[in-house]
Amino acid sequence: MSDQKEQVVLFEERIPIYPRSVKGRFRKMKWAILILAYTVYFVLPWVRWNREVGSGQAVMFDIHDRIFYLFDLIINPQDIFLLAVVLMIAAFLMFFVTAIAGRVFCGYFCFQTLWTDVYIRIERLVQGERPARIRLAKSPWNIKKINKIILTHFLWLLVSFLTGLTFTLYWADAYELINQFFRGQAPFPAYATTLFLTIATYVMAGLAREQVCTYMCPYARFQSIMFDKDSLIVAYDEKRGEGEAGRAKLAKKLKTRQDREEKNIGDCIDCGFCVQVCPTGIDIRDGLQMSCVSCALCIDACDAVMDKLKWPRGLIRYASENELEEKKTNLFKLRNIAYAIVLLLAISGLVWSVMTKSLLSMSVMQVRNPLYVVLSDGHLQNSYDIKLNNKSQFPMTIDLQIQGLDNARLDLGKIKKLKIDALSSLNLYVRIKSVARKDVSGQIPFKFVVKTVAGNQIVEESKDALFTMHDVVSQ
Amino acid sequence: MSEVKQDKTKQGSVQTTGHAWDGDIQEFNNPLPRWWLWGFYATTLFAVLYWVFYPAWPVGDSYTKGVFNNITYKVGGKEVTTHWNTRALLMKDLQEGEEAVKQRKYMSGLMAASYEKIVSDPKMMQFTRSVGKILFEDNCAACHGMGGAGVAGLFPNLVDDDWLWGGSLKTIQATIESGRRGYMPGFKKTFNDAQMNDVVEYVMSLSGKQVDEDMAKRGGVLFNGQGGGCYYCHTSKGTGMASVGSANLTDSIWTVAKVSSQKTPETKRKVIRDVISSGISREMPMWKARLSEAEIKVLTVYVHELGGGK
Incomplete structure (x- = not known):
């Protein structure tokens, strides 16, 4: 029978992680990236931009009116394929970078990493360095502990709220919305979005932290399949660190590299600094692991220790598995080159389509029921549904004409003036009357062209439209 | 990390749930992460709140309606208040929704x-x-x-x-x-076969088709005279009158007889003859x-x- 005293646990308790702070080149770089990212994120909604229709928000995703503003670029729903290209670029950029340099995104740019960094910084600010935090967690509850915990969580929630609110400001006019927001007059989705993101940020960056990367994040999982032995990873040089007799602390007669070499002991002095600074609580010396987000903080930690001992750096460093096995690292392999080519193609495709974006788009659909009809004077008539979309910021007065159809006339009915408002579309039902020709039967291709009323310049041409000619009047 | 934790159990073995079946079959305890458990509690709480605020449980031949969650909309000009349901939501949206207001x-x-x-x-x-x-x-x-x-x-x-x-x-x-009520009498009894052919020939000639001149001339006399009296409605020029809905016989469009779809002159004449002999009665x-x-x-x-x- 089983041991009755053994307590049955219904859940796996998270082992709390208290990362120690570290100084070094990668830490500096990470702070720089973090400050840049935070500045862009928190300041961007407040930047105004002058446009032809007047001043507005520089970056705004106006879901309600279905227009995205990105500085001088205005994106309509019809341009949504641009989003597909942007996503494609993002995907291939990640494939490319991951294949070469490993989980760079996770370590430096992922918002989970960026926000967790700030939350750990706040924790340290209030509760002190790692040993102090561990002591505080173990100490019995008293006023001082409660105060510290409350302050930490309050600051976390404050950052969460600012994060959530700022996100919301991207979807409407920031100045107007913030005014409405604190007077209780903002639309419900604004409050819901802010609340949701406040809670999500607080829970993810404050409480869940590395568990997001380990359990929830799909990127973490599928990035690892893009690795190969040539990808850079944060690696512990086992050969140098362990020697043949393993690692050992700086005990007596083990203080210099010479002494250690004689006893076949490696350079790792087992100080544990690399483990203490790890935000996901792993030991990099166990080798490449799924939980490692490649934040490179253990490199900084180990370098600092090596510097102090005046031993060479690089016991933990960016290296490929091949490099560790003292083989050659080959980055110019077919896969990486293919990623790069696709990436370049997608970027040039995006640039090209943004540069050549027409301000007026037209789509023509022939009415197919019926395809053609005989008129009383024996002419043939086809009808078309035309959609004109003015994507510019000023109203357009245009002239619609047909090209490439002889002896035919465009009939707009009683409509004299075609004016399309700024950023809006117009659906037109038009008819074309043509002399019935006996020499052709079937579809005759032609084009609708839009000209400016003033300059008589062609603004836009339709794709080939078809006129159905049918031999019906012969007797 | 969970692997590390498991190793800390007594005897260095994997923890079990504490039961043994058939003497030696034991179940490993592989606990879920705590955050998952909290997620489970949260969804449970959500379900309970849902039961309170939304229609949920069948009770006899009725069901719990949910509280604090009524919808007011109009039926035939009168305001009706009902418990939350998607049909009422739709009705409300059709009456007061953004698009409905725009359309109005x-x-x-x-x-x-x-x-x-x-x-x-x-x-x-x-x-x-x-x-x-x-x-x-x-x-x-x-x-x-x-x-x-x-x-x-x-x-x-x-x-x-x-x-x-x-x-x-x-x-x-x-x-x-x-x-509209469109009516044309049948001329089966009025015309004999030869006369009928003459009138058909005349009608064909009105829209400029190739015809037998003599027959058309005889047909014209019937069309414009007391013999047929077709001009009463179609006018002497054959252009028809909008006030009585009579067809214009001079243009390229055949509004009643299916002439355009016929391939040969014989069948074209036949469909016209059919209309003249049987007449038409149509209603909109x-x-x-x-x-x-x-x-x-x-x-x-x-x-x-x-x-x-x-």
Whole structure:
């Protein structure tokens, strides 16, 4: 029978992680990236931009009116394929970078990493360095502990709220919305979005932290399949660190590299600094692991220790598995080159389509029921549904004409003036009357062209439209 | 990390749930992460709250309706309050939703405008085209077809420019409002075979077809004289009269006889002869009682525009 005293646990308790702070080149770089990212994120909604229709928000995703503003670029729903290209670029950029340099995104740019960094910084600010935090967690509850915990969580929630609110400001006019927001007059989705993101940020960056990367994040999982032995990873040089007799602390007669070499002991002095600074609580010396987000903080930690001992750096460093096995690292392999080519193609495709974006788009659909009809004077008539979309910021007065159809006339009915408002579309039902020709039967291709009323310049041409000619009047 | 934790259990083995079946079968305890458990509690709480606020549990032949969650909407002008349900939500949305308000605004603009203004304004035409299409397909398409092309001989084609009862906006509106009854008597007993052929030849000649001159001349006498009396309705020139809905026989469109679809001169003559001998009786119902004033106005413009009205 089983041991009755053994307590049955219904859940796996998270082992709390208290990362120690570290100084070094990668830490500096990470702070720089973090400050840049935070500045862009928190300041961007407040930047105004002058446009032809007047001043507005520089970056705004106006879901309600279905227009995205990105500085001088205005994106309509019809341009949504641009989003597909942007996503494609993002995907291939990640494939490319991951294949070469490993989980760079996770370590430096992922918002989970960026926000967790700030939350750990706040924790340290209030509760002190790692040993102090561990002591505080173990100490019995008293006023001082409660105060510290409350302050930490309050600051976390404050950052969460600012994060959530700022996100919301991207979807409407920031100045107007913030005014409405604190007077209780903002639309419900604004409050819901802010609340949701406040809670999500607080829970993810404050409480869940590395568990997001380990359990929830799909990127973490599928990035690892893009690795190969040539990808850079944060690696512990086992050969140098362990020697043949393993690692050992700086005990007596083990203080210099010479002494250690004689006893076949490696350079790792087992100080544990690399483990203490790890935000996901792993030991990099166990080798490449799924939980490692490649934040490179253990490199900084180990370098600092090596510097102090005046031993060479690089016991933990960016290296490929091949490099560790003292083989050659080959980055110019077919896969990486293919990623790069696709990436370049997608970027040039995006640039090209943004540069050549027409301000007026037209789509023509022939009415197919019926395809053609005989008129009383024996002419043939086809009808078309035309959609004109003015994507510019000023109203357009245009002239619609047909090209490439002889002896035919465009009939707009009683409509004299075609004016399309700024950023809006117009659906037109038009008819074309043509002399019935006996020499052709079937579809005759032609084009609708839009000209400016003033300059008589062609603004836009339709794709080939078809006129159905049918031999019906012969007797 | 969980692996590390497991190793800390007693005897260095994997923790079990504490039961043993058949003496030695034990179940490993592989606990879920705590955050997952909290997620489970949260969804459970959500379910309980849902039961309180939304219709949920069957009770006898009824069900719990949910509290603090009523919807007020209008039925026939009266306000009705009901518990939360998707049908009421839909009704409310159709009455008060953003799009409904927009549509009402357009519709009242349309009602205030004259026909002349509507047909010359591209935006109003866009609105009538999209609303009219739905109305037409719901009410008119059963006879006139989805695209309005009709059925030759039975239901008039509305896409061409030939109008039996007049193609102005006013007459189209009158047609939709009050309906039409089209009638032509059969001439089976009036004409003998030879006379019938003569009249057919004359009718063919009206629209410039190649015919036997002598027969057509004899037919013309019957058409324009007391013998047939066709000119009463079709006029002596054969152009028809909109007031009685008689067909114009001089243009390229055959509104009743299916001439265009016939391949040979013989069959073309046969279909004309059939119409003259049997006559026609057609009816379009009136829509005044079934459609609102606004709907008739929209349909009038829509139909007028189909083939390019007069």
